[in-house]
Amino acid sequence: MGVAPTKTASDLRIPSAASRTVVFRCWSRSKEAPSAAALISPRRAISVMPAKAMLEAVRFPEDYDGIIAGAPAFQFLEMIPWMVGAHRAQSANPLTREALGVLDRASIRACDDLDGIADGVIGDPRQCTSELYDIDQLACKGGQVKDCLSPGQIETARYVYEDIVDSNGVRLSPGVLPGAEAAGDWGFWMLANEQFEGQSVISGIGEMLALLMRHEPDFKLDEFDPVTDRAAIANATSPLDVRSADLSEFRERGGKLLMYQGWNDWPLRPQRAIDFLSKVESASGGARQARDFYRLFMVPGMVHCAGGPGAWQADYVRPLVAWREKDEQPQRIIATHPDGPPLAHLDAEAAAASSRRFTRPLCVYPKLAQYRGRGDENDAANFRCVEP
Ligand SMILES: [Ca+2]
Numbered sequence: 001m002g003v004a005p006t007k008t009a010s011d012l013r014i015p016s017a018a019s020r021t022v023v024f025r026c027w028s029r030s031k032e033a034p035s036a037a038a039l040i041s042p043r044r045a046i047s048v049m050p051a052k053a054m055l056e057a058v059r060f061p062e063d064y065d066g067i068i069a070g071a072p073a074f075q076f077l078e079m080i081p082w083m084v085g086a087h088r089a090q091s092a093n094p095l096t097r098e099a100l101g102v103l104d105r106a107s108i109r110a111c112d113d114l115d116g117i118a119d120g121v122i123g124d125p126r127q128c129t130s131e132l133y134d135i136d137q138l139a140c141k142g143g144q145v146k147d148c149l150s151p152g153q154i155e156t157a158r159y160v161y162e163d164i165v166d167s168n169g170v171r172l173s174p175g176v177l178p179g180a181e182a183a184g185d186w187g188f189w190m191l192a193n194e195q196f197e198g199q200s201v202i203s204g205i206g207e208m209l210a211l212l213m214r215h216e217p218d219f220k221l222d223e224f225d226p227v228t229d230r231a232a233i234a235n236a237t238s239p240l241d242v243r244s245a246d247l248s249e250f251r252e253r254g255g256k257l258l259m260y261q262g263w264n265d266w267p268l269r270p271q272r273a274i275d276f277l278s279k280v281e282s283a284s285g286g287a288r289q290a291r292d293f294y295r296l297f298m299v300p301g302m303v304h305c306a307g308g309p310g311a312w313q314a315d316y317v318r319p320l321v322a323w324r325e326k327d328e329q330p331q332r333i334i335a336t337h338p339d340g341p342p343l344a345h346l347d348a349e350a351a352a353a354s355s356r357r358f359t360r361p362l363c364v365y366p367k368l369a370q371y372r373g374r375g376d377e378n379d380a381a382n383f384r385c386v387e388p
Pocket residue numbers: 111112113114115116117118119120121122123
């Protein structure tokens with residue numbers, strides 16, 4: 001999604017010479033992040049908007065030899081209705097900054113240790129089930145007004161966390177995974193936002209849908225049912241969506257695609273990055289064959305594109321170029337959690353006070369980083385990538 005506080009000018013540099021390798025990266029929110037442009041020779045092009053990465057790979061496989069897709073928004077037919085529903089839930093029973101802090105502390109209490117190390121990051125938040133992290137337990141009791149949620153707030157949180165399933169049991173939208181609730185995304189999308197004249201970003205998504213549907217005079221946003229009316233907007237979102245996982249042309253030309261996705265992304269569902277990998281594997285003859293040209297790196301504790309309690313700063317460009325040009329297959333990419341002020345944490349002072357620099361390996365999915373049991377817990381060298 002193209003919504004973030006800042007982007008660097010270098011992100012937008014597009015060399016005029018014939019292009020071969022492209023980086024569709026997330027918006028950079030940090031001056032410390034490696035500049036992709038600095039690593040790209042004039043013979044290669046660089047662009048932004050990760051959603052385009054997937055459209056390029058599928059629809060225009062001859063354009064580029066290497067592609068990085070960072071947190072690509074490529075399922076608008078799913079995302080837009082879900083956000084319309086989220087806006088309605090939030091309007092009825094708003095989650096406040098304080099409520100997001102309650103959720104953040106509770107999810108970490110329940111699930112931080114599951115990965116074997118108490119570092120404020122939930123390694124694989126799919127393991128943080130509602131049995132372990134029961135938001136009903138957060139209800140205010142007996143006149144309590146602090147560090148708890150109202151029944152309505154619990155309903156709104158439930159909308160965000162839970163899958164949306166249709167009457168046939170088909171999962172229409174996976175829920176947002178637990179963790180990092182105060183780290184930026186939840187607040188940026190759900191709370192009143194100065195950048196949008198006091199409106200929330202999710203309210204703007206509804207307005208965007210109304211604009212997309214202007215060719216249908218009978219379309220009324222207020223009457224749109226996010227669960228049953230999805231087919232009605234499919235034509236409007238289809239130019240933005242990636243419907244096929246057939247990357248055979250891209251693959252046959254020697255193309256390499258590196259995708260990364262934060263586990264604590266709020267607007268996008270990390271589960272869908274994994275689902276897409278499965279489809280690519282099916283279309284390519286198996287997981288081993290797919291890994292020859294397509295690799296997914298999940299980022300624990302990263303919110304949308306950048307930021308969060310995890311180690312999220314990483315150079316994806318060098319590994320991609322080495323993969324494409326020297327056939328060096330990326331196995332693990334070292335990521336850093338920078339010391340200092342957080343990007344968009346709702347409690348920036350407390351987050352800064354407890355901040356420390358640490359590194360972790362990002363692993364080729366489905367492998368996970370696991371602490372070796374000895375050595376500095378802040379050093380990626382003491383973690384290995386293991387099968388779950
Ligand atoms: Ca942990």
